[in-house]
Amino acid sequence: MSEVRLPPVSGRVQSLHERMTLDEKLAQLVGYWVDQGDELVAPMAGEMATSTRYEDATAHGIGHLTRVYGTRPVDPVERAAWLWAEQRRLRQETRLGIPAIVHEECLTGLAAWKAATFPTPLAWGASFDPALVEEMGRLIGESMRALGIHQGLAPVLDVIRDPRWGRVDECIAEDPYVVGTIGTAYVRGLQDAGIHATLKHFVGYSASQGGRNHAPVHAGARELADVLLPPFEMAVRDGGVRSVMNSYAEIDGVPAAASQELLTDILRGQWGFDGVVVSDYFSVAFLHTMHAVAEDLGEAGALALMAGIDVELPTGDAFTAPLAAAVREGRVDEGLVDRAVLRVLNEKEELGLLDESFDQPPTEIDLDTPAHREVARRLAAESIVLLSNDGLLPLDLRGGARIAVIGPNADAPEALMGCYSFVNHVLAHHPEVPLGLELPSVADAIRAELPDATIEVAAGCQVTGDDDSGIPAAVAAARAADVAIVVVGDRAGLFGRGTVGEGNDVEDLELPGLQRRLVQEVVETGVPTVMVVLSGRPYSIGWAIAGPTAPAAVLQTFFPGEEGGAAISEILTGRTAPSGRLPVSLPRSAGAQPYTYLHPILGGASEITSADSTPVLPFGHGLTYTSFEHTRLTAPAETSTAADFAVTVEVLNSGDRAGVDVVQLYARDPYASVTRPVAQLVGYARVALEAGERTVVRFQVPSARLAFADRRGVRIVEPGDVELWVGASCEDRETSATMRFIGPVHEVTAADGRTVSVAVAAPIQA
Template sequence: MTLEEKQAQLVGFWVDQGDEVVAPLSGEKRSSTRYEEASAHGIGHLTRVYGTRPVDPVERAAWLWGEQRRLQRETRLGIPAIVHEECLTGLAAWKAATFPTPLAWGAAFDPDLVEQVGRAVGASMRALGVHQGLAPVLDVIRDPRWGRVDECIAEDPLVVGTVGTAYVRGLQSEGVHATLKHFVGYSASRAGRNHAPVSAGRREVEDVLLPPFEMAVREGGARSVMNSYSDIDGVPLAADPTYLTGVLRDRWGFDGVVVSDYFSVDFLRSMQRIAADKADAARLAITAGIDVELPSPDAYPTLASQVREGVLPESVLDAAVRRVLAQKEELGLLDADFGEPPSAIDLDPPEHRAIARRLAERSVVLLGNDGILPLDPRSPVKVAVVGPNADSAEALMGCYSFVNHVLAHHPGVPSGIDLPTVLDAVRAELPLAELAHVRGCEVEGDDASGIPAAVDAAASADVTIVVVGDRAGLFGRGTVGEGNDVDTLELPGLQRRLVEDVVATGTPTVLVLLTGRPYAIDWALPPRRGAEGTIVGLGAVNAPAPVDAPAAERDIRRPAAVLQSFFPGEEGAPAIAAVLSGAVAPSGRLPVSLPRSAGAQPYSYLHAPLGGRTDVTSADPTPARPFGFGLSYTTFAHEDLTVAPEVSAGDRIRASVTVRNTGGREGTDVVQLYAHDEVASVTRPVAQLIAFERVALAPGEATVVDIDVPVERLAFTGLDGVKRVEPGRIRLWVGGACDDEETVASVDIV
């Protein structure tokens, strides 16, 4: 290969970008290179062929097949291009199924179902000639003020790693390479600001931020990784060989391809100011370990000349090219026959919608219920459905859904898929109800003129369903999403006022939250306290009030019930309606702590003893609801946690616990096993999730759940910087949330 041919394999090209801003800073004029010029010697990637604008999939496939044939015919080496697309909530293309956002994956605590999502998405991508998907996001949530929280899975690295790895397996089982992002530390930025510096210490990086990536590489076999935009302690990840080579390749044995996040190579020059020019930026990035520059040629077109000038060793260029060619060989591209493109394709088939429906149903979290739920679908009641998200399909979708990411730039273009709203779904679920719909207010803004009409509708109803929350978008377009970071965790706009005014009518009110982050809604929730008045775990407050409780006994200062749904996707509205009616029992659990205030951030349930509520400070970071919390329409008891008294450091913890459905309805519990290292050489979290499992039980049914956990899950980075398991006593417990020690045992690591 000539130097130009090698260089060509290390860049992508955004053929169809045009003037649309669908990625960070893509509106800036970055490169004058024409596609014909860039691909004269071949090309590494074609960027977002389907996902840049609403193009008919069959027509676009015909173009793509023809372009791949041209590359085979008209370039000397005849190497086709890798085609990559976004696939965070499904293939981000017109008419393709939109699944729940990753934060909903975490809420479902169901890796097997997420693997099915990955397989479904991968099948659609492969049918369209797409080879690489830019997902999953394995950033551990550290601050809910960060705009990209809806793209993340959880604040717990085990949940992130387990669920994210399941998605990797599903996607790659269909012959599409998954891309892990954003490696590493992106979510730990100061004050939750996008692209902001990261000040994480070595122990936080090693023990919290890296494990999900390691799991996806070692256990999931992920074939691609994308760098973080941020810097850690002053070193941008795009130029840091410590992580891109030392950790990823040398320590973990990763032999796949590292691609740059869009424009991040040139950001070394234009934003982070550690490179003098594009050539300098390219040299730093490829030396650190970034093989391919995306989305288009920007800095890497300087590589060939740098080799000729003796500035860059050709061996560095060759190493990256070998990895790209190995990936193309693995994908079958080097021997591909681009004969007939698909003549028809359904990107939203019934089986995909069925998977989306199940995941949406299992991700709904019931945060509070005084007995008003479930609603009786056979009752001819008057129902007021109010709120800015009640009749909005966009409110069901995440930032990287095609609807919010691309179609927002094409007003008037239909979504191409069936997208019922919550109002539509409630109308279908409660056929005998008399429905009134009033918007009340917008998601953003200070126009209160519609609130009186909403109050009147609520006052005339038997029950009110008020649907509020977020509108996902990018860089100031919306309330959550990439670049939409916040300094408050109050509901946007006048939505809290709308809810409080509706509740004040005395009509029992069900609050439904459609959001991409957790909000500070403690004002909407009943106190989580026991008989002594102290804050307790779920076990003491799980039972709802009697369904027939008289209105006089209701607390009219708060909604009668609160449902949290994190952007549940195309089938989200029917899923929510099914939970409201009781056709589906809620089984979701909080994958992220529900904050009490923005001032307590950043907060994680994985805090050390002095990171929680203490007597030495008047500030209280205790969340309104803890990680792992979630109610159902029945109750569960966890009893008789047993474990062998001793286990060796290289062995496995084998525990068992009895789970009993103590209520009158069928339901699904999420069994959560937590651990705490009672005495360690460094401070350890007061609670650490080490295992979880969904268990469905009939009324009165009990089962023994066996849990098998490798002791290494309790390893941490010691004083010498080495990760190891230390001897000592570990307290274990199972309960309804991280702070609910319902049944307790201990084991000594020897």
């Protein structure tokens, strides 16, 4: 066996490690799920449930405690008292006295009872606002730290490749730069609060065959290098993330959990990551049970450990007795165990666990403060995308207006929440337990926003199913109203308990159930109609954007969280102006998938195929209540392949209302040594302007933003022409320029910049 290189650690950690037995080492490499039951809150959790008693599992200490707050609805203060006592027990009653890391899900806020629930990550992408996402991450981290939690299993940096995949609502965008910048902002916010973020799912999970969960991935090396890996690299190099979680995927026959190339060579060797790699739940055992690359759990543990996984979560199926036997029999080098243990002990030292006394648990705590709700509302509002509008919005309603609020999601608070919200992830198993937080539905929020209006609510139909008995009453309510607001979309859940979410993949992209029929029958009344989509994926709703069955206006919202109802109502009335942009193309059909705006020429429509993959609306699309003009794009005529360059553009609010523009800078390499996308987002900026105001936006662009993997797999910047443009979406070339890279081919290194810096001049009246 080749010698295992051990990581550098402090003298304290080294001394602790030298005293450890093999059993004590392995105990630090596993978690224990104290509350694990038969609820489906993780894939195959029931089948993989450990039979080891907690007292036996922690006899030698324990690495992690799994989802202490997030598995069942427990009172946070009572649970904190238990946790503090348990950490004291680990300190006082195990030989080495090492406390446990406590990890929780935190994708849409801390997944715990009574904790604030923010918009889902797809909404983060629609906001194009990394600064606000960072602020949200910091608030989430502060709540977690107050409860004795140390590690959060977020963010998800999978780039969307197919909207049929159920986990799209956990993802940020179909563009790797948007995913990378916003995901890195979340990492900074969470880690500023003292919580270690965990990148998920490294790597390729979202590129699954047919958009099916846990399906094989057939991504080539160039797709990995240019699309799937860059967000993770940004979060490692620029965000300093401290933990990474492997993907369940197998790429070209090699499971990520057993890939030394991914987990060691790229992650640590190329990028310099020096944190801890944790397994996705049960994924080490899956090497034996699902991938069948290991004959037993001992071999599965060995493969994962050799690849670079340090901790097996949520429990110790392979890294306990099976791996211990393999080490004692000489089939696995104990140096691999030592390498992982040193990394875990180093993390515990970083987190301050080795010095914690655990003598004062919190006696009261507010996990949903006004600060949480204010950020939740701002992010929800910024993420709402106005897809179409014939002038009906904002609504001009007088005091006695009659409003019909219709649809299965109109008066359903849980419809505002994503799959990994506590409401849909856990409370769905406990219908007897109250929500634990204020969660006004869209109908509730409209009542509050328009107290003088007469509002009638009618569901019309359910999210799923074929019961049409409620449609006539809903149509009658619309016919009697001045305006109809039809709220449709998804219900998030897990493994078949919903229309979107983990394990809820689909074969078509029509609105579920009878919802399209409901909308169309309301539109046919002739009453002005607004369609509000509350969903976790983009649906094929071309019929609602144009044509005889199209509502007067369509709002797309991606699970906007606890303040989502209020944000929607304020957009409807005009108290807040829409500023969200599509972070994923609005699909033409399921048959046009997989689709990405980052396609080469052959990936788009052409005269040599009768199938059209052109989306209904493109990446970056989003209307406002005003209008913006982009002019005078400037770029240098020539620049070095190894240098930064500046691009400027003038932005004018040419309408009669204040608004926020998302300025989008795109590029295209028209001729290269390998095929390149017809459009690529280079940088973006949110710009607020009053009516008639003008400003100049300056993008400072590292040349590496236009790098790609060459035929050797090396990321390079080539000499040659580059087309640049700014517009309202990837398809809109409102103002453009051409620039030429000169000099030799530049091979990208760690020293090259990855992020575009943006400066916005002080606005002036035009």
